[in-house]
Amino acid sequence: MAYLVRNDIVQYACTCGQLRPISFLYFCRHCLKLRCGFCVCHEVESHYCSNCLEILPSAEARLKKNRCQACFDCPNCLNTLAVRGTTVSVRDPDDPGKVNSQKKYYHACFFCRWTTRDVGLPDQAVQTVSANGWAQKNTSNVQRITVLLEHAKLLGMLERHEREQREKKFTARFRRNFTHLPGLTAAHVRKRAGLPPELPAPSTIKVNLAEFQPAVAKETVPELPTDIFTKELDIGTVTTLTQRFAQPETQPDSIEGLLPSYKHLSTKQSQRCRECEHNVSKPELNPASIKFKIQQAAYFYVPEVRIVTLEPLIGGKPSEVVIVFINPSQHPTTLSFITLQEAEEEIKQHQTEGTTDTAVQQGEAPLSLSSLTKPVTVVEEPRPIDISMTGEVQLPAADVEIVLPPKDDAAEYDDSGEIQQFHDDPKIVIHRRANKASLRFTVVPKTDIAGENCVIGFAFRYTYVNRISTPAIATSEQKPQKVQLCTRIFMNCGKILEGTQ
Amino acid sequence: MIKTYYESGMGLSTERQAVVFDFGDCYTKVGFAGEAGPRSIVPSEVRCPKDGRTRKVFDAVKADEQYNLLVEFIHNLYFRHLLVSPKDRRVVVVESVLCPTSIREMLAKVFFMHFEISSLLFVPSHVVALSTLGVNTALVVDMGATETIVIPVYEGVAVLHAWQAQPLAAKAVERQISDMLQEREKSNQSEGYANLTEKMIEDIKVRACFVTTLGRTQKAREDKPCPCPPSVNYLVGPGSNMLNISGDIRENAFNILFEQDADQISVSTMMLDAITKCPIDMRKPLAENILLIGGTSMAVGMKARIKEELSYLAASAQYSEKLKLRTFKFHSPPAKENYTAWLGGAIYGATDIVSTRSLSKEAYLKDKKVPDWVSLIYNTLNEGVKRSI
Ligand SMILES: Nc1ncnc2c1ncn2[C@@H]1O[C@H](COP(=O)(O)OP(=O)(O)O)[C@@H](O)[C@H]1O
Ligand SMILES: [Zn+2]
Ligand SMILES: [Zn+2]
Ligand SMILES: [Zn+2]
Ligand SMILES: [Zn+2]
Numbered sequence: 090m091a092y093l094v095r096n097d098i099v100q101y102a103c104t105c106g107q108l109r110p111i112s113f114l115y116f117c118r119h120c121l122k123l124r125c126g127f128c129v130c131h132e133v134e135s136h137y138c139s140n141c142l143e144i145l146p147s148a149e150a151r152l153k154k155n156r157c158q159a160c161f162d163c164p165n166c167l168n169t170l171a172v173r174g175t176t177v178s179v180r181d182p183d184d185p186g187k188v189n190s191q192k193k194y195y196h197a198c199f200f201c202r203w204t205t206r207d208v209g210l211p212d213q214a215v216q217t218v219s220a221n222g223w224a225q226k227n228t229s230n231v232q233r234i235t236v237l238l239e240h241a242k243l244l245g246m247l248e249r250h251e252r253e254q255r256e257k258k259f260t261a262r263f264r265r266n267f268t269h270l271p272g273l274t275a276a277h278v279r280k281r282a283g284l285p286p287e288l289p290a291p292s293t294i295k296v297n298l299a300e301f302q303p304a305v306a307k308e309t310v311p312e313l314p315t316d317i318f319t320k321e322l323d324i325g326t327v328t329t330l331t332q333r334f335a336q337p338e339t340q341p342d343s344i345e346g347l348l349p350s351y352k353h354l355s356t357k358q359s360q361r362c363r364e365c366e367h368n369v370s371k372p373e374l375n376p377a378s379i380k381f382k383i384q385q386a387a388y389f390y391v392p393e394v395r396i397v398t399l400e401p402l403i404g405g406k407p408s409e410v411v412i413v414f415i416n417p418s419q420h421p422t423t424l425s426f427i428t429l430q431e432a433e434e435e436i437k438q439h440q441t442e443g444t445t446d447t448a449v450q451q452g453e454a455p456l457s458l459s460s461l462t463k464p465v466t467v468v469e470e471p472r473p474i475d476i477s478m479t480g481e482v483q484l485p486a487a488d489v490e491i492v493l494p495p496k497d498d499a500a501e502y503d504d505s506g507e508i509q510q511f512h513d514d515p516k517i518v519i520h521r522r523a524n525k526a527s528l529r530f531t532v533v534p535k536t537d538i539a540g541e542n543c544v545i546g547f548a549f550r551y552t553y554v555n556r557i558s559t560p561a562i563a564t565s566e567q568k569p570q571k572v573q574l575c576t577r578i579f580m581n582c583g584k585i586l587e588g589t590q
Numbered sequence: 591m592i593k594t595y596y597e598s599g600m601g602l603s604t605e606r607q608a609v610v611f612d613f614g615d616c617y618t619k620v621g622f623a624g625e626a627g628p629r630s631i632v633p634s635e636v637r638c639p640k641d642g643r644t645r646k647v648f649d650a651v652k653a654d655e656q657y658n659l660l661v662e663f664i665h666n667l668y669f670r671h672l673l674v675s676p677k678d679r680r681v682v683v684v685e686s687v688l689c690p691t692s693i694r695e696m697l698a699k700v701f702f703m704h705f706e707i708s709s710l711l712f713v714p715s716h717v718v719a720l721s722t723l724g725v726n727t728a729l730v731v732d733m734g735a736t737e738t739i740v741i742p743v744y745e746g747v748a749v750l751h752a753w754q755a756q757p758l759a760a761k762a763v764e765r766q767i768s769d770m771l772q773e774r775e776k777s778n779q780s781e782g783y784a785n786l787t788e789k790m791i792e793d794i795k796v797r798a799c800f801v802t803t804l805g806r807t808q809k810a811r812e813d814k815p816c817p818c819p820p821s822v823n824y825l826v827g828p829g830s831n832m833l834n835i836s837g838d839i840r841e842n843a844f845n846i847l848f849e850q851d852a853d854q855i856s857v858s859t860m861m862l863d864a865i866t867k868c869p870i871d872m873r874k875p876l877a878e879n880i881l882l883i884g885g886t887s888m889a890v891g892m893k894a895r896i897k898e899e900l901s902y903l904a905a906s907a908q909y910s911e912k913l914k915l916r917t918f919k920f921h922s923p924p925a926k927e928n929y930t931a932w933l934g935g936a937i938y939g940a941t942d943i944v945s946t947r948s949l950s951k952e953a954y955l956k957d958k959k960v961p962d963w964v965s966l967i968y969n970t971l972n973e974g975v976k977r978s979i
Binding site for chain 1: 617619624626627628629630631632640654661665668669672673674675676677702703704706721722723724725792793796797798800801802803806816817819820822823824840841878879880888890891893894895896897917918919920921922923924925926928929933937938940941942943946951955
């Protein structure tokens with residue numbers, strides 16, 4: 090049974106061609122298409138610390154280099170450090186005979202037992218460490234790098250001067266193109282053209298450049314420690330690469346150089362449909378909340394498919410598979426079945442229809458106003474589905490329609506079994522209950538591949554009630570639109586057995 | 591309308607720092623332009639969601655597979671390490687001269703088509719590494735994971751016909767350790783050598799091995815070996831047995847980079863050969879401006895050994911006629927060797943170069959190709975400056 094609910098058994102083909110279980114898919118209510126983690130646009134929504142659940146505004150997170158200022162990671166095993174309190178006795182400075190006890194705090198790791206005392210960091214008098222004493226800074230490097238940065242920026246400006254001289258003709262032309270537009274200043278034009286702001290004069294740049302001191306190479310290099318040939322080495326005192334890389338700017342090779350690092354923040358992310366730019370998922374800001382403001386998960390909208398029972402699969406022999414279809418929506422839906430080829434043709438047709446209005450605006454001059462106001466949307470080409478079928482499935486005729494009633498939360502607890510009339514073909518529909526229907530399919534596994542998994546694929550159409558009114562429809566009729574959608578399903582029905590003749 | 595568009599920073603990301611990537615065969619360095627160090631150094635691998643195994647990002651065979659691995663890997667870099675949205679942000683990629691065009695095209699496709707970045711700039715690692723020094727001339731020696739590459743850069747221009755590349759780097763050393771352990775396994779069955787993974791071999795290399803002196807190696811070659819350094823006990827995984835790493839392995843594994851066997855090529859001859867291939871007036875400045883980068887040059891004793899080798903070889907019959915060089919000088923940039931090239935990219939990425947030289951999203955979408963000028967290999971910053979001064 091556990092096998093049947095495993096999430097790689099029934100997979101849906103996403104619009105982009107990836108195969109995913111339904112729980113991993115989104116359904117864009119605006120495009121009426123399936124989307125997956127691969128084909129949506131991910132965005133960082135908020136930064137928070139996973140230890141203290143403090144939320145940091147993006148600007149602050151950037152300033153703090155994505156680190157929580159109150160929590161620390163163990164430099165030894167990279168888990169979170171905990172604060173420990175101890176009482177230490179201090180001799181009273183005024184009265185040498187008296188001993189005062191004082192509360193002191195240090196950080197310790199519960200996983201590997203590393204403590205800040207191991208590397209000689211003094212205990213702190215307050216619980217919330219400001220840690221400025223610990224900060225692992227390579228200040229001399231930072232100063233030098235600031236100088237180098239300035240130097241490189243000046244060189245860059247000089248180069249741009251040159252370039253602009255060379256391209257003067259061209260520049261003059263497009264400036265004229267722009268300046269006829271009302272309310273545009275030169276600075277505006279530069280911005281529009283994607284150019285950085287005006288430069289200082291080359292002479293000033295050269296004066297500044299002259300002050301720079303390039304690095305000087307030396308004949309001396311770090312020598313091999315002379316005692317390395319005689320001293321016993323305890324490998325436990327040498328840091329691993331993981332430990333070194335946790336402090337990229339110092340990369341100490343001895344554990345004595347390890348310092349606690351501010352805890353790296355985590356993010357909440359939102360997902361956006363790349364075609365229509367609407368969110369398909371947006372979490373609540375509060376780090377402690379696991380709820381969503383927007384969550385267009387496919388399992389709220391698209392009928393769910395599960396295998397109920399399977400007969401033993403034998404190469405070349407038809408066997409019966411019972412599959413249940415569940416309508417998750419608040420509206421009844423009508424199912425009908427088609428082959429993968431038919432579904433693909435339908436999808437292709439949709440695409441060619443769609444491209445006329447969602448076509449990417451290309452080929453125009455990059456500076457034209459339209460491309461500035463309306464950012465180009467980039468959508469990756471859908472890919473062919475990467476799976477090979479090892480069985481045939483016999484579908485009910487295309488005109489057989491199965492109606493699934495809407496999901497009714499109350500009915501879950503209602504055992505009265507109010508029977509609705511559906512005029513089903515008992516050969517196909519073997520069981521019904523609320524918004525579910527179990528259907529009988531016949532699968533014929535391929536021959537000569539005993540031991541392999543039997544993978545089948547088919548597609549089904551379902552009706553979906555679109556309650557989002559597009560502007561065009563809103564004017565004509567306000568009523569929800571009933572549309573027919575199609576989705577492709579791939580199932581792994583388990584191992585094919587050896588035929589017994 | 592137009593105003594909000596600008597305020598949101600699209601197409602005009604000078605205020606937003608560009609993201610700088612240095613994709614290595616083994617380790618990728620990633621961070622923001624204008625910063626003093628990378629935010630993260632991470633193994634260039636992803637965990638396959640299906641079977642839970644880790645896969646090297648640059649080992650894929652099929653293009654589709656490569657694309658997926660890169661998407662997964664770069665997604666993690668943005669959302670676990672950089673914590674910024676990739677969309678509409680500039681990207682600078684530090685690339686090696688030997689980076690195949692196919693990888694470059696693939697990266698461009700992933701960045702533009704999948705992550706919708708606003709612009710992309712490729713900068714050659716050896717040239718940008720010089721901006722961590724502020725000099726224009728140096729012999730850049732990049733000792734990475736799979737290869738050591740030597741490129742002379744003179745007055746900002748790479749002397750491309752003189753470059754040298756050999757698989758004498760981290761992987762060669764690790765293979766040597768593995769071979770030496772295997773050799774011992776044959777004579778002594780009971781050791782847990784078989785349980786060692788690639789990662790453990792690397793760990794042994796990093797924590798137990800060092801680069802010995804030329805003097806000791808020469809003595810050993812003359813069959814008068816010095817006493818070995820003490821051996822080290824290495825714990826193979828929790829609960830497993832101790833593996834004894836002999837002093838011989840600790841001392842001599844790195845020698846594979848300096849052996850001049852059949853083909854007469856070692857890291858030091860590569861450097862001298864690169865200098866020899868340059869015009870005479872460039873040689874002294876190059877020899878006196880050596881820049882060692884890449885993680886392999888961080889091994890204990892590596893720089894001392896290289897210096898010793900260079901002085902010895904330059905005076906030997908092999909080179910003394912061709913090269914009249916006696917002094918070799920080494921630079922120490924304000925960065926660790928394994929991210930020096932990244933820092934160079936971060937410095938470049940903070941200049942106007944990113945706005946003037948990058949390939950824009952619009953331009954990429956037009957042809958879906960990376961034009962040659964996008965890489966600064968043939969076309970460097972300093973070149974322009976030289977002309978203008
Ligand atoms: N801090 C370090 N100390 C010692 N060895 C290192 C260090 N960092 C990297 N290495 C070693 O150097 C090798 C090359 O590193 P790197 O230059 O980052 O590789 P890549 O070619 O992938 O960029 C790695 O295999 C690693 O074992
Ligand atoms: Zn998708
Ligand atoms: Zn915190
Ligand atoms: Zn720890
Ligand atoms: Zn959409």
